Amino acid sequence: MTAPMPVTMSATLAADEALARRRRAGEQVLSLAGGEIGLPVLPALRERLAAAADRNAYGPVAGSPALRSAVAGYWGRRDLAIDPGLVVCGPGSKPLLFALLLAVGGDVVVPVPSWVSYTAQARLAGARPIPVRTRPGEGGVPDPAALREAVALARAAGRDPRCVVVTLPDNPTGTVAAPGTVERLAQAARDLDLVIVSDEIYCDLVFDPADRAVSPAAFAPERTVVTTGLTKNLALGGWRLGVARLPDGPLGREVHARLVGVASQIWSSTAAPVQAVAAYAFDEPPEVVGYVAAARRLHEAVVRAAAERFTAIGAELTPVRATCYLYPDFEPLRDHLARTHDVHGAHALATLLAERHGVGLLPGTAFGEDDSSLRIRVATSRLYGETEAERFEALAADDPTRLPWIKASLDRIAEVLTDIAIP
Amino acid sequence: MTAPMPVTMSATLAADEALARRRRAGEQVLSLAGGEIGLPVLPALRERLAAAADRNAYGPVAGSPALRSAVAGYWGRRDLAIDPGLVVCGPGSKPLLFALLLAVGGDVVVPVPSWVSYTAQARLAGARPIPVRTRPGEGGVPDPAALREAVALARAAGRDPRCVVVTLPDNPTGTVAAPGTVERLAQAARDLDLVIVSDEIYCDLVFDPADRAVSPAAFAPERTVVTTGLTKNLALGGWRLGVARLPDGPLGREVHARLVGVASQIWSSTAAPVQAVAAYAFDEPPEVVGYVAAARRLHEAVVRAAAERFTAIGAELTPVRATCYLYPDFEPLRDHLARTHDVHGAHALATLLAERHGVGLLPGTAFGEDDSSLRIRVATSRLYGETEAERFEALAADDPTRLPWIKASLDRIAEVLTDIAIP
Numbered sequence: 136m137t138a139p140m141p142v143t144m145s146a147t148l149a150a151d152e153a154l155a156r157r158r159r160a161g162e163q164v165l166s167l168a169g170g171e172i173g174l175p176v177l178p179a180l181r182e183r184l185a186a187a188a189d190r191n192a193y194g195p196v197a198g199s200p201a202l203r204s205a206v207a208g209y210w211g212r213r214d215l216a217i218d219p220g221l222v223v224c225g226p227g228s229k230p231l232l233f234a235l236l237l238a239v240g241g242d243v244v245v246p247v248p249s250w251v252s253y254t255a256q257a258r259l260a261g262a263r264p265i266p267v268r269t270r271p272g273e274g275g276v277p278d279p280a281a282l283r284e285a286v287a288l289a290r291a292a293g294r295d296p297r298c299v300v301v302t303l304p305d306n307p308t309g310t311v312a313a314p315g316t317v318e319r320l321a322q323a324a325r326d327l328d329l330v331i332v333s334d335e336i337y338c339d340l341v342f343d344p345a346d347r348a349v350s351p352a353a354f355a356p357e358r359t360v361v362t363t364g365l366t367k368n369l370a371l372g373g374w375r376l377g378v379a380r381l382p383d384g385p386l387g388r389e390v391h392a393r394l395v396g397v398a399s400q401i402w403s404s405t406a407a408p409v410q411a412v413a414a415y416a417f418d419e420p421p422e423v424v425g426y427v428a429a430a431r432r433l434h435e436a437v438v439r440a441a442a443e444r445f446t447a448i449g450a451e452l453t454p455v456r457a458t459c460y461l462y463p464d465f466e467p468l469r470d471h472l473a474r475t476h477d478v479h480g481a482h483a484l485a486t487l488l489a490e491r492h493g494v495g496l497l498p499g500t501a502f503g504e505d506d507s508s509l510r511i512r513v514a515t516s517r518l519y520g521e522t523e524a525e526r527f528e529a530l531a532a533d534d535p536t537r538l539p540w541i542k543a544s545l546d547r548i549a550e551v552l553t554d555i556a557i558p
Numbered sequence: 559m560t561a562p563m564p565v566t567m568s569a570t571l572a573a574d575e576a577l578a579r580r581r582r583a584g585e586q587v588l589s590l591a592g593g594e595i596g597l598p599v600l601p602a603l604r605e606r607l608a609a610a611a612d613r614n615a616y617g618p619v620a621g622s623p624a625l626r627s628a629v630a631g632y633w634g635r636r637d638l639a640i641d642p643g644l645v646v647c648g649p650g651s652k653p654l655l656f657a658l659l660l661a662v663g664g665d666v667v668v669p670v671p672s673w674v675s676y677t678a679q680a681r682l683a684g685a686r687p688i689p690v691r692t693r694p695g696e697g698g699v700p701d702p703a704a705l706r707e708a709v710a711l712a713r714a715a716g717r718d719p720r721c722v723v724v725t726l727p728d729n730p731t732g733t734v735a736a737p738g739t740v741e742r743l744a745q746a747a748r749d750l751d752l753v754i755v756s757d758e759i760y761c762d763l764v765f766d767p768a769d770r771a772v773s774p775a776a777f778a779p780e781r782t783v784v785t786t787g788l789t790k791n792l793a794l795g796g797w798r799l800g801v802a803r804l805p806d807g808p809l810g811r812e813v814h815a816r817l818v819g820v821a822s823q824i825w826s827s828t829a830a831p832v833q834a835v836a837a838y839a840f841d842e843p844p845e846v847v848g849y850v851a852a853a854r855r856l857h858e859a860v861v862r863a864a865a866e867r868f869t870a871i872g873a874e875l876t877p878v879r880a881t882c883y884l885y886p887d888f889e890p891l892r893d894h895l896a897r898t899h900d901v902h903g904a905h906a907l908a909t910l911l912a913e914r915h916g917v918g919l920l921p922g923t924a925f926g927e928d929d930s931s932l933r934i935r936v937a938t939s940r941l942y943g944e945t946e947a948e949r950f951e952a953l954a955a956d957d958p959t960r961l962p963w964i965k966a967s968l969d970r971i972a973e974v975l976t977d978i979a980i981p
């Protein structure tokens with residue numbers, strides 16, 4: 136059988152599975168690879184799932200009316216009011232992003248660096264990704280001037296870019312692009328007639344309210360699709376639910392119809408009991424708001440403490456302002472790594488950390504970087520405890536970095552970094 | 559924006575949503591369109607979902623070890639023993655079928671008639687469907703001789719067919735292809751080097767054990783992928799879980815790796831609490847076996863009673879042997895329908911039944927037939943009641959066709975058919 140196209144296993148999921156195998160084999164491993172949020176389910180949401188266990192009908196492809204109305208309310212409270220008829224639910228924001236690429240068609244501009252699946256999804260959708268670098272310290276948004284140039288070049292070469300993906304706040308860098316940059320990106324997309332797909336799954340995980348990400352939907356409302364989900368805010372990755380907000384107007388309604396058509400052929404609908412929970416969660420009752428706030432404080436304390444370990448050994452790091460990700464650059468240590476460890480790129484650096492120290496994280500290559508770069512992505516969201524009791528305690532702690540199990544992981548990071556960095 | 563390809567909304571889901579809107583608007587409608595199973599969730603499964611509400615991790619892309627082991631046991635009890643490592647779970651068998659088309663690549667042979675989504679999925683996957691007629695009375699399996707001819711022609715024309723889809727038992731015809739036909743199909747697939755994707759979601763809904771469908775995996779184990787799910791057996795369509803059984807051997811392991819790669823990029827994993835329920839259900843404890851047996855008896859009683867209404871007015875109908883579908887052909891009534899109702903094809907016939915009588919069903923065109931044909935598909939799985947109490951009573955009834963709400967629907971079918979068929 137001739138393979139029609141390369142299919143790469145999601146780098147985060149592959150790394151997670153490899154670490155889980157090593158852990159089962161009795162090895163001591165530190166999981167800094169996948170961005171799964173290691174926190175317990177809010178008890179009120181467990182109760183809602185149990186109460187919805189009689190729901191077994193497919194329901195509408197786009198999601199139940201109650202869910203879509205709650206999601207419209209959620210976006211309304213974030214200055215992105217929308218008709219519930221333009222909300223589409225799917226089994227994760229990942230399938231929605233894939234279906235959007237199919238629905239819009241054409242080639243796709245992706246930021247570099249960016250989340251591991253955009254490029255792979257574009258290829259599966261039959262599109263070619265067009266990589267465009269982000270501006271320093273402003274991850275997730277392709278540099279607007281470079282975007283214009285790249286699209287002009289692609290079109291001159293006969294290609295058909297129709298879409299640009301942005302991540303606000305950003306994975307892998309944990310940064311938030313400035314509103315001015317987002318506005319220029321939106322203006323460029325309008326001038327170039329591109330649909331903007333804005334992945335805002337981390338939008339409630341910005342540490343300082345003053346840093347809040349501004350959506351391109353604020354500047355180009357007629358062409359911006361926004362996606363989010365329950366995965367990051369509420370630690371419900373394993374429940375698989377995401378939502379998309381389609382733009383109002385003729386373009387948005389066309390993309391909406393095509394998106395619902397694609398969804399009807401690929402996944403039919405989203406698990407009905409999970410939809411019932413999501414309708415409750417997107418209404419943002421006080422216990423949900425409280426959980427998200429506690430999780431945000433926890434992410435901030437731990438990711439910043441981890442950041443200090445990287446800067447302490449001389450890695451370069453833009454201050455993290457959101458999410459639970461760090462994207463340190465070991466460039467200042469290049470000579471030392473080459474000389475002492477025969478490490479010349481991020482892939483070799485990640486392998487060294489995994490095989491010598493049992494520390495799993497991802498090389499920048501998984502996010503679209505050249506292998507000569509020495510950037511790696513570190514996710515700290517698995518450090519909150521092994522048991523449910525530890526995780527609840529982490530959520531409630533004033534200073535979670537002093538909890539013994541979190542402190543032990545942070546100390547282990549420091550120890551490993553010192554070992555590889557110090558001559 | 560130029561659309562890259564036509565995206566058709568799933569005909570069953572579109573018809574269901576249209577009927578639901580009419581019902582909400584106060585119209586009296588009879589839903590014979592979508593194959594959703596209108597039965598309640600088995601209480602033991604509700605309890606299992608509630609008990610699994612703390613599971614929020616992604617887990618392995620292919621599904622939890624417990625689920626894969628239970629599914630391997632399920633197939634083992636059906637003469638299809640398999641290594642749990644070759645079982646892959648997804649959010650419905652629909653996404654698994656789509657991902658398989660992407661994983662195998664190339665063009666796809668589909669039976670005519672066949673389920674509404676195979677052709678649409680093939681187009682979304684960038685493939686071209688190659689339609690091949692089934693043999694009379696043996697739906698779901700392309701005629702093996704015609705398959706050989708069609709693939710030879712396609713290859714001569716420079717196309718690249720790599721896969722053939724079969725449905726055993728069949729939707730839309732409610733028939734079961736004979737083992738001899740399946741064996742010849744398997745031999746043809748081997749000679750032509752095609753992967754067989756065998757959709758066996760109705761495998762436990764064959765009325766007479768002597769009619770049991772034989773999987774092509776029995777004849778071409780090295781190249782047959784089998785799919786099933788919880789949707790039809792256990793009325794859990796809205797919970798979205800399906801599984802695939804990949805063939806052992808080099809071809810199977812290659813397709814398995816590609817399928818898991820595609821799954822990791824499109825949907826990550828399947829709702830974890832639903833996986834926990836599925837692990838329990840695929841183990842087939844007595845209450846699950848009892849529920850499936852009761853549902854099978856109910857489907858048989860109601861679909862056969864409905865069939866009598868169609869044959870009574872002179873429609874042609876192959877005896878239904880499985881599922882809850884009828885596929886009557888109004889050909890004997892062609893002159894009358896043309897003269898009295900200006901109806902010359904299935905689409906117009908379905909429109910007449912919907913608009914004049916509030917009866918929703920699907921024209922054969924949705925299953926790949928020419929519009930000149932007068933075939934329609936009738937699904938009787940929504941007639942079991944409006945309330946949970948009615949539905950439980952239907953499951954338990956000795957003769958469900960005498961329950962007032964089911965009898966009323968059957969009488970309504972007879973009345974409408976008489977109205978359109980009698981001069």
